[in-house]
Amino acid sequence: MSLRQLLMRLPCYLGALGPLRRPWWFLSAVGSSRGQSTRSPTHWNQVVSEAEKIVGYPTSFMSLRCLLSDELSNIAMQVRKLVGTQHPLLTTARGFVHESRHNLQLRGLVVLLISKAAGPSNMDTACQNYDMVSGIYSCQRSLAEITELIHTALLVHRGIVNLSELQSSDGPLKDMQFGNKIAILSGDFLLANACNGLALLQNTKVVELLSSALMDLVQGVYHENSTSTKENGITDDIGISTWKEQTFLSHGALLAKSCQAAMELAKHGAEVQSTAFRYGKHVAMSHKIHSDLQPFLKEKAGDSMTFNLNSAPVVLHQEFLGRDLWMKQIREAQEKGRLNYAKLRETIKAGKGVTSAIDLCRYHGNKALEALESFPPSEARSALENIVFAVTRFS
Amino acid sequence: MSYFNLVKSITSVFRNVYGLSRFHHTTPGVCCYSKIQSGEKYTDPFKLGWRDLKGLYEDIKKELFISTTELKEMSEYYFDGKGKAFRPIIVVLMARACNIHHNNSRDVKASQRSIALIAEMIHTATLVHDDVIDDASSRRGKHTVNKIWGEKKAVLAGDFILSAASIALARIGNTTIISILTQVIEDLVRGEFLQLGSKEDENERFAHYLEKTFKKTASLIANSCKAVSVLGCPDPVVHEIAYQYGRNVGMAFQLIDDVLDFTSCSEQMGKPTSADLKLGLATGPVLFACRQFPEMNAMIMRRFSLPGDVDRARQCILQSDGVQQTTYLAQQYCHEAIREISKLRPSPERDALIQLSEIVLTREK
Numbered sequence: 001m002s003l004r005q006l007l008m009r010l011p012c013y014l015g016a017l018g019p020l021r022r023p024w025w026f027l028s029a030v031g032s033s034r035g036q037s038t039r040s041p042t043h044w045n046q047v048v049s050e051a052e053k054i055v056g057y058p059t060s061f062m063s064l065r066c067l068l069s070d071e072l073s074n075i076a077m078q079v080r081k082l083v084g085t086q087h088p089l090l091t092t093a094r095g096f097v098h099e100s101r102h103n104l105q106l107r108g109l110v111v112l113l114i115s116k117a118a119g120p121s122n123m124d125t126a127c128q129n130y131d132m133v134s135g136i137y138s139c140q141r142s143l144a145e146i147t148e149l150i151h152t153a154l155l156v157h158r159g160i161v162n163l164s165e166l167q168s169s170d171g172p173l174k175d176m177q178f179g180n181k182i183a184i185l186s187g188d189f190l191l192a193n194a195c196n197g198l199a200l201l202q203n204t205k206v207v208e209l210l211s212s213a214l215m216d217l218v219q220g221v222y223h224e225n226s227t228s229t230k231e232n233g234i235t236d237d238i239g240i241s242t243w244k245e246q247t248f249l250s251h252g253a254l255l256a257k258s259c260q261a262a263m264e265l266a267k268h269g270a271e272v273q274s275t276a277f278r279y280g281k282h283v284a285m286s287h288k289i290h291s292d293l294q295p296f297l298k299e300k301a302g303d304s305m306t307f308n309l310n311s312a313p314v315v316l317h318q319e320f321l322g323r324d325l326w327m328k329q330i331r332e333a334q335e336k337g338r339l340n341y342a343k344l345r346e347t348i349k350a351g352k353g354v355t356s357a358i359d360l361c362r363y364h365g366n367k368a369l370e371a372l373e374s375f376p377p378s379e380a381r382s383a384l385e386n387i388v389f390a391v392t393r394f395s
Numbered sequence: 396m397s398y399f400n401l402v403k404s405i406t407s408v409f410r411n412v413y414g415l416s417r418f419h420h421t422t423p424g425v426c427c428y429s430k431i432q433s434g435e436k437y438t439d440p441f442k443l444g445w446r447d448l449k450g451l452y453e454d455i456k457k458e459l460f461i462s463t464t465e466l467k468e469m470s471e472y473y474f475d476g477k478g479k480a481f482r483p484i485i486v487v488l489m490a491r492a493c494n495i496h497h498n499n500s501r502d503v504k505a506s507q508r509s510i511a512l513i514a515e516m517i518h519t520a521t522l523v524h525d526d527v528i529d530d531a532s533s534r535r536g537k538h539t540v541n542k543i544w545g546e547k548k549a550v551l552a553g554d555f556i557l558s559a560a561s562i563a564l565a566r567i568g569n570t571t572i573i574s575i576l577t578q579v580i581e582d583l584v585r586g587e588f589l590q591l592g593s594k595e596d597e598n599e600r601f602a603h604y605l606e607k608t609f610k611k612t613a614s615l616i617a618n619s620c621k622a623v624s625v626l627g628c629p630d631p632v633v634h635e636i637a638y639q640y641g642r643n644v645g646m647a648f649q650l651i652d653d654v655l656d657f658t659s660c661s662e663q664m665g666k667p668t669s670a671d672l673k674l675g676l677a678t679g680p681v682l683f684a685c686r687q688f689p690e691m692n693a694m695i696m697r698r699f700s701l702p703g704d705v706d707r708a709r710q711c712i713l714q715s716d717g718v719q720q721t722t723y724l725a726q727q728y729c730h731e732a733i734r735e736i737s738k739l740r741p742s743p744e745r746d747a748l749i750q751l752s753e754i755v756l757t758r759e760k
Contacts, residue, residue, distance in 0.1 A: 157554060162545035163530070180546055181528045185587055188524060191554070192584040195561065199570070199577035207573055208565035215461075215558035222466050222551045 047390045048109065051383040055112040055134060086170045087179025088159035089186075107151055108144035110283065110387065111258050114276050115140040116380035117372070121268040135380070139201050139265045146197045146210060147258040153190035154217050156183055158225065206261045213257035220250025224310075240360075243315045248281065251288040256281035275371050282368035283388055288312070289361040290391040296345060296354045297394060306341045312360060317353025358394055365392035440747035440754065444484035447491070447503045448511060451483055452476050455512050458559045469544055469552040470559075473519045477535055482518055483511035485616060485644065485751065489637055490623040491744035492736070497628035506567045507623045513576060514619040516560035521583050523553035528587070529674055567626075575622045579615045586610030590676065595696070601682055605646070612652075613645025636735050640748065643732035648755050650725035653678035654718050657709065659759060672705045679724065681708065684717035722756070729756055 116135040131138050160180050163173065170176060191214075198207045223246045238246070248256075259280030263273040292311035307314070318326040333344040348354065365388045372388075375381050452474045459470045490507035494500040525531070526539040527546050533539060541549040557580075564576055589607040620641030624634045656671050657680055671678050675698025677685075685691040688711040694704050712718065729752045736748050 157550050160547045160550045162547050164545060177530055184524055184528055184550055185584070188584045188587070191557070192581045195577045195580045199574045202570045204565050204568045204570060204573065208562055211558055211561035211565055215555065215562065218551050218555045218558055219461060219463060219466065222463060222548065225547055
């Protein structure tokens, strides 16, 4: 059973969770699929499903041992008790299901593809080759799984609530306390499994790389949390260079370092490792900017659709405008103490933030493609290129 | 069930506690070994251990180096030098005891000292998470991280400390050591899960309690002791001695901690007492008291959730011999620890470890 299947069960345990909300990419991907040639898919679902075929069997990013453990059924049972509460862990659990094809496994998939694209190194003696399935070492498959475990753990820990800030609409305090408890334990459980998987790889450099990726990710999430909690549009005065640093920590470091670690596991040298790092970093950056851009690109965005005031287009918009003018625009978009996102969105769309975010997305996409050039042509390399095409295509 | 049967049931869960029945007729009394094993000539184990731990907290803070000031402040919060540093002390003493045993080496390796740092970091990371889980508001006489900065950030601070520990561990560059300490992380999480559930059956309940105690407390001490022994000496027999010493001392340490939760006042502990009952947890003194006051069974099963449960349970415990029995059990673990460590060649550090296991029993906070 794959992680996806497992997590899909969670909502079944949870019972009826209300109507499912489709995420943005679902609509945009369906809308843009017409007229695409099948040879170079830019339709996201297609890119992912073709890539999954290349890496062999359907990716199962969690060891059976972990799936069959008492703790996991315990978690499922405990999460069930949260149904009907307002705890964000429920939203996270729902997200696993609906975004699983697109976000949950993306990191693992990239790690597998780049492992296959790089192939075995010349340094590697034939003795290890029996361990390969579809051109990927079993240790690289474990690594892909670990990458997903770390990502998911932080996703779960991200959804802890501050008990002192609860509103009456959040429901009883004890529900939230319980939700926090289960969220911490579930996240810790995933991290412990990641540590365990890392130890089994028997490679201290890989342990160090992934541990430092975890450290980066924690810092990145920390920044994100502290900026996103501010209400009513009081955004941090950060420039695009600070934004890039923080986004690398929260979105790029894990993938970059996992790609590098995959090369280390196949005994590739420093140069190949740094190439893989660059691909992972840049593809993650352009993926992030691409998703930041979506609220500004859709023709008919719902009026209620909010966006992150620290997303790439907004930060760039602010950079062009200067802090004072930006604060003025935010004040103008305030209505009865609440921010009118629809109005602010139009203001931002009128500026240069959106187009320069598109440029930035393409810049990172091109850097990712450049990195791939040093790998020999292969279907795995094409799949990695297609991922870049899918996230840098705007129309 | 007689006490003897209970001891037997414990013995069946944990091998190597066979020493228990031997001491069965010993009158519970504290610290009966101190005169025999360690005389006045030995220095305080904490003083001896600190010689190798100078700058411990500064070095930990170096591992936590980051630009975000608030996250740094939160992560460093408990590394203020006011903790007992119980784990690092055991680790460096064990390192020296093993090194001397192996080839009379008078040095502590840098990698062994790193284990002391890592053990303290893993311990602190779990404290931060446990305090959020238990919604605790004070520890070591100050506010908890979650009460000052909120739960969201506290959880990330815990993760951050863990990642720093994990980096330090990887830098030692030894895959065996990584596996040994990874076991700790796994045990800690499993221990926390064990704490979520309670068992109907009395025997099972005690085994469950001891298993939880091992995973949540003893595993870290046992495996860090094992790690320094592996780094200092190639002999697997020594690794097992180090592990068993750590395991037994760790068990005793936690049993006494559970006793102090009832007998000590909050000023001494730096945290509120009867805290375990309030969290719905049935620790050693409760389980022993339950044998004299069967009405406690129902309270245990409902996790002391009804009004008055905590006070009633507390009274039962203080009227019963639960505290003495738990202390007695802790003594058995200490005897076992001493028996194990005594297999090593004599050294001031070895004797300090013997003395330390006695301090564990007599500590008041």
